[in-house]
Amino acid sequence: xxxxxxxxxxxxxxxxxxxxxxxxxxxxxxxxxxxxxxxxxxxxxxxxxxxxxxxxxxxxxxxxxxxxxxxxxxxxxxxxxxxxxxxxxxxxxxxxxxxxxxxxxxxxxxxxxxxxxxxxxxxxxxxxxxxxxxxxxxxxxxxxxxxxxxxxxxxxxxxxxxxxxxxxxxxxxxxxxxxxxxxxxxxxxxxxxxxxxxxxxxxxxxxxxxxxxxxxxxxxxxxxxxxxxxxxxxxxxxxxxxxxxxxxxxxxxxxxxxxxxxxxxxxxxxxxxxxxxxxxxxxxxxxxxxxxxxxxxxxxxxxxxxxxxxxxxxxxxxxxxxxxxxxxxxxxxxxxxxxxxxxxxxxxxxxxxxxxxxxxxxxxxxxxxxxxxxxxxxxxxxxxxxxxxxxxxxxxxxxxxxxxxxxxxxxxxxxxxxxxxxxxxxxxxxxxxxxxxxxxxxxxxxxxxxxxxxxxxxxxxxxxxxxxxxxxxxxxxxxxxxxxxxxxxxxxxxxxxxxxxxxxxxxxxxxxxxxxxx
Amino acid sequence: xxxxxxxxxxxxxxxxxxxxxxxxxxxxxxxxxxxxxxxxxxxxxxxxxxxxxxxxxxxxxxxxxxxxxxxxxxxxxxxxxxxxxxxxxxxxxxxxxxxxxxxxxxxxxxxxxxxxxxxxxxxxxxxxxxxxxxxxxxxxxxxxxxxxxxxxx
Numbered sequence: 001x002x003x004x005x006x007x008x009x010x011x012x013x014x015x016x017x018x019x020x021x022x023x024x025x026x027x028x029x030x031x032x033x034x035x036x037x038x039x040x041x042x043x044x045x046x047x048x049x050x051x052x053x054x055x056x057x058x059x060x061x062x063x064x065x066x067x068x069x070x071x072x073x074x075x076x077x078x079x080x081x082x083x084x085x086x087x088x089x090x091x092x093x094x095x096x097x098x099x100x101x102x103x104x105x106x107x108x109x110x111x112x113x114x115x116x117x118x119x120x121x122x123x124x125x126x127x128x129x130x131x132x133x134x135x136x137x138x139x140x141x142x143x144x145x146x147x148x149x150x151x152x153x154x155x156x157x158x159x160x161x162x163x164x165x166x167x168x169x170x171x172x173x174x175x176x177x178x179x180x181x182x183x184x185x186x187x188x189x190x191x192x193x194x195x196x197x198x199x200x201x202x203x204x205x206x207x208x209x210x211x212x213x214x215x216x217x218x219x220x221x222x223x224x225x226x227x228x229x230x231x232x233x234x235x236x237x238x239x240x241x242x243x244x245x246x247x248x249x250x251x252x253x254x255x256x257x258x259x260x261x262x263x264x265x266x267x268x269x270x271x272x273x274x275x276x277x278x279x280x281x282x283x284x285x286x287x288x289x290x291x292x293x294x295x296x297x298x299x300x301x302x303x304x305x306x307x308x309x310x311x312x313x314x315x316x317x318x319x320x321x322x323x324x325x326x327x328x329x330x331x332x333x334x335x336x337x338x339x340x341x342x343x344x345x346x347x348x349x350x351x352x353x354x355x356x357x358x359x360x361x362x363x364x365x366x367x368x369x370x371x372x373x374x375x376x377x378x379x380x381x382x383x384x385x386x387x388x389x390x391x392x393x394x395x396x397x398x399x400x401x402x403x404x405x406x407x408x409x410x411x412x413x414x415x416x417x418x419x420x421x422x423x424x425x426x427x428x429x430x431x432x433x434x435x436x437x438x439x440x441x442x443x444x445x446x447x448x449x450x451x452x453x454x455x456x457x458x459x460x461x462x463x464x465x466x467x468x469x470x471x472x473x474x475x476x477x478x479x480x481x482x483x484x485x486x487x488x489x490x491x492x493x494x495x496x497x498x499x500x501x502x503x504x505x506x507x508x509x510x511x512x513x514x515x516x517x518x
Numbered sequence: 519x520x521x522x523x524x525x526x527x528x529x530x531x532x533x534x535x536x537x538x539x540x541x542x543x544x545x546x547x548x549x550x551x552x553x554x555x556x557x558x559x560x561x562x563x564x565x566x567x568x569x570x571x572x573x574x575x576x577x578x579x580x581x582x583x584x585x586x587x588x589x590x591x592x593x594x595x596x597x598x599x600x601x602x603x604x605x606x607x608x609x610x611x612x613x614x615x616x617x618x619x620x621x622x623x624x625x626x627x628x629x630x631x632x633x634x635x636x637x638x639x640x641x642x643x644x645x646x647x648x649x650x651x652x653x654x655x656x657x658x659x660x661x662x663x664x665x666x667x668x669x670x671x
Contacts, residue, residue, distance in 0.1 A: 027539030028546065035547075038589075072599070077589035216526060223526045235526055276524035455530050455590050456523045459537055 010284035012320045017239075017279055017419040022430065022460055023495050030431050030460045037432060041081030045073075056114045078455070086436030087113040089443075089451055095122060097140040098131040100471035102448060123446070127476050129466045130450040134307040134423050135394045136471030137338030137378045143386065144338065144377040148370040155369035163355075167366035175372050179343050182379055183313065183331075184323040187352070188345035190375075191360045192367045194302060194332030195221040197342030200359040202269075202298070203229040205328065210265040211251050213244060213295075217277060222269050222300060231267075232257070238277070241285045244268070248293040266295035272304030272315035272331075276457065276465065278418020278426050280304070283315055287325045298328040306336025307423050312382045312395040318421070336382075339374040341367050394470040398423055401468045401477060408481050413494035417463070425466040427484075427493070429453075434491050435462050441490065445483040528594045531606050535616040548574055548627070564635035568644055571631040575624055575648040582620070583655040584669065600671065605661055612658040624652050 047053040057080055060070055088109060096103040104123045107116040137144060151171070161167030172190060179188040191197045202225030206212060210231040214222060216238040226233050234251070236243040248266070255262050268290060270281045281299075290297045301314045309317030314331065316323050323329060329345040344354060355361050382391035402423045409416050415428040429435055435453045442449045442464075453462035472480075488494050527533065534540065551573060555566040582604040592598060598606050608614045628649045635641035654660065664670045 022538055024539050024542065027537075028543045031540060031543040032547075035543075072587075074585075074587050074589060075591050075599075079590070214526065217524060218526055220523070452524070458525070459530065459534055460539065 010288060015280075015282070015419070019277070019279075019417050020415045020496060022428075023497065026430050026495055027460050033431050033433060034454075034459070037082055041077060044081060045077070056111070082432065084113050086432075086439070088116070089436055089439030092443075092448070097138055098128055098133060099138045099140075100128055100133070100136065100469055100473075100476060101125045102128040102131070104443075104448065123443075126443070126446050126448045127472075127480050128448050128469075129480060130448050131469070132303070132335040132467055133338065133469040133471060134303075134336045134398055134467070135312070135338075135378070135382065135391075136397075136469050137336070137374075137381075138471075139338070143381070144374050147377040148374045151373035152370040157368055157370065159366040159368060161366065162361075162363060163366045164362050169366070169369060169372070171369050171372045171376070172366060175367075175376055176343075178376055178379055180345060182383060183329055183345045184316075185329060185345040185347070187348040187350075188343050189351050189354055189358075189361065190333075190341055190343045190367060190372075192341050192364055193360070194334050194340070194342035196360045196364060197330060197332070197344060198222050198300065199225040199228060200364070201330070201344055201354060202226055202267075204354060204358045205229075205298075206231045206265055206267050209256065209261075209263065210267065211263045212267050212269060213247050213251075214269040215239065215271065215274075215281075217274050218269055218271060219275070219300065219302070222271070226269065238274070239279055239282055241282055241289065244286070245289055248289060248295065252293060266293070267298055268295055269298050270300070272299060272301035272308070273419075273422050273424055275303050275424055276426065276452065276463075278416075278422045278424040278465075280308070280315060280318070280419040280422055283319050283321060287321060291325075296327045297325070298330065299326045301329065301331035302342075303335055303422075303424060305331040306382060306395075307398060308421065310395070311392065312336070333371075333375045337375050337378045339371045339378070341371065341375070398468065398470040401470065401472055401474075404474070405466070405468055405477055405481070408477075409484070410496070412481075412485055412488065413496045413498075414484075414488060415496045423468040425468065426463040427466065428495065429462050429464055429493060430460055430495070432462065434493065435464075437491055438464050438487060438493075441487045442483065445487070447480055447483055529588060529592045529598050529606060529609070530590075531588050531592075531598070531603060532609050535607055535620070536614075541616075541619055544623070548623075564638065564641055567631040567634040568641045571624075571627050571645050572648045574627060575652040578620075578624065578652050579655070583652075586669065601662070602655075602669075604656060610661065612661070617656070621653070621656050624649055 044053065048055040057076070058071060060067070064070070088107070093105045093107070094102050095105055104126055106119045106121045106123050108119055109116050131138065139145060155169065155171070159167040159169060163172070175190050176188050179190060180186060191200075198219070198221035202212075202222070206229045208230045210229075212226045212229070212231045212233045214226055214233055214235055216235055234247050236247050251263060251266060254260065268286065270286060273280055283299075286297060299315070304318070305314040306312045308315050311317065316326060316329070323345075327346060328350065330342065331345075332342045333339045334341070344351065377386070380386045381388070382395065384391055399421070402421060402425075406416060406420060406425060409425065409427065417426045417428065418424065429438055429451065432453060435451045439449060439451045449464050449466060451462070451464045457463060548570070552566070552570045555561060555569050555573075556563070558566075561569065583602050586602050587599045588606075604617075607616055628645055631645050632642065635645070
């Protein structure tokens with residue numbers, strides 16, 4: 001039963017998300033692939049130990065062989081036997097601005113990826129399908145760059161202090177007022193690093209005796225922040241509102257584990273767009289649940305700010321909801337604004353509290369002034385306050401690119417995860433060898449993609465992830481689609497049987513076990 | 519920390535045996551092993567069945583009960599480093615469906631092997647000892663137990 005029928009009244013627009021099930025043959029072949037790789041890994045380790053093959057890993061010195069071992073060699077098994085073979089698809093050095101097209105330094109390896117040497121050649125004009133450049137503000141010329149260059153010549157490059165000491169520039173105050181206006185909240189605070197925003201502010205908001213309900217696929221920064229805070233963490237199935245409601249009910253009925261006291265606070269951690277799945281959070285239902293059970297909501301809009309919504313205000317605007325319903329709105333400036341850093345927005349009392357009690361406010365260096373200016377200019381451009389319609393055009397271009405790209409890929413027969421409107425497009429590869437092959441074939445055809453495999457994703461769900469941008473023109477997308485089509489035929493990646501499975505029917509095992517803390 | 523991963527699962531090894539298609543792959547693997555052994559002209563049918571049983575149990579013992587830890591780094595500060603894969607399954611919860619499946623499959627293989635070897639004495643001794651080596655470590659009472667300190671660290 002499609003559960004949207006139950007809560008359909010909360011949604012003002014169709015919510016189309018699907019995660020097609022792995023075909024059984026593909027799953028079996030994937031396991032066979034990993035099995036063969038494991039057996040060959042054991043063989044190579046045996047040869048390395050008996051000195052038949054040269055060992056290029058870090059090992060202890062001869063005189064230290066009798067000590068307790070310094071390096072865990074089994075924990076490194078996956079790294080040296082699987083990752084090293086396809087390592088050239090990651091950490092590729094680029095040498096130009098990561099816009100719609102990027103230049104990359106060519107590197108070769110003569111010993112199967114253990115070491116790399118640069119040939120000196122630069123591969124020019126690679127279509128960039130991997131950078132988080134949703135609105136195309138990663139440019140080296142234009143109003144944002146000129147404004148940032150002017151501020152650089154006026155303020156210099158570094159702020160040289162923390163916000164609490166001498167590093168609070170008037171630019172920071174201007175930025176925070178602008179961010180608050182952009183989001184529609186009372187007040188906002190900006191930090192120099194998006195990861196640090198999450199990991200340093202969640203401990204300031206919750207502590208021991210509080211409960212955190214976090215989505216299964218939350219980002220590492222949210223997980224780290226939750227663990228650092230010392231609160232109890234319970235995980236609900238990805239985007240599954242029945243699972244969240246069950247956890248909320250249990251928390252309120254049973255209270256804290258042994259003492260049965262009520263929880264001091266219940267905080268729900270969700271993201272706007274999940275970058276590995278391309279799914280959008282079911283915000284209307286989360287807000288309805290939050291109000292019913294009187295808990296707080298922390299929304300991490302790292303990938304959705306600027307990318308969703310008719311005027312780019314994020315997932316709250318996409319669903320037509322009010323920003324006052326979300327207690328803590330967090331986001332980053334890295335993805336859509338072409339800069340670096342993160343922000344937290346909310347009520348004035350909350351932000352004033354964070355200004356004093358958050359670690360990154362007190363100890364971290366404040367944002368660099370040219371970066372602040374880049375954000376101010378790009379945000380004003382999106383809001384239309386610079387007098388042009390460039391911002392609105394970019395938001396619309398991104399939405400059109402997203403719909404077009406996803407539709408074409410689905411028609412070609414690939415399995416694509418995620419929501420129809422999300423600019424993050426994961427294309428399923430499944431088999432370990434195809435991860436390396438896809439990355440290399442796409443580079444040969446001058447397209448740069450990001451591929452991910454186990455253990456970053458579940459064992460049978462390795463994928464290639466495309467990040468669309470408003471800077472991609474239709475010709476670039478058509479070229480990319482043509483090449484993806486060719487590579488898909490070459491590597492036989494067109495698994496789709498065109499059977500759409502809505503998220504609730506997704507075959508997660510019904511019972512999952514969590515690590516108990518002893 | 520969960521460095522480089524996109525989920526909050528502390529130890530992915532716990533869920534590998536539950537994932538889609540793993541049981542089918544395992545059954546097909548055993549079937550393939552048996553067909554290969556049957557194709558070798560020197561082995562009679564009883565010998566092929568006993569060899570399948572013994573090799574399967576040997577492989578299962580090595581991969582589930584002898585190898586400890588995870589082949590990748592996990593953010594659990596080494597809690598799983600001293601545990602075999604069997605002990606890591608589902609974070610130590612007993613009687614889950616994967617554990618039941620992997621307990622029953624060597625028993626089924628044993629029944630088939632006993633039938634096809636016509637309950638001959640030598641084959642019986644071989645098959646039973648090999649079955650015991652793979653069944654006893656699966657008992658919940660032996661969770662984390664290392665007899666005589668073998669394989670402790």
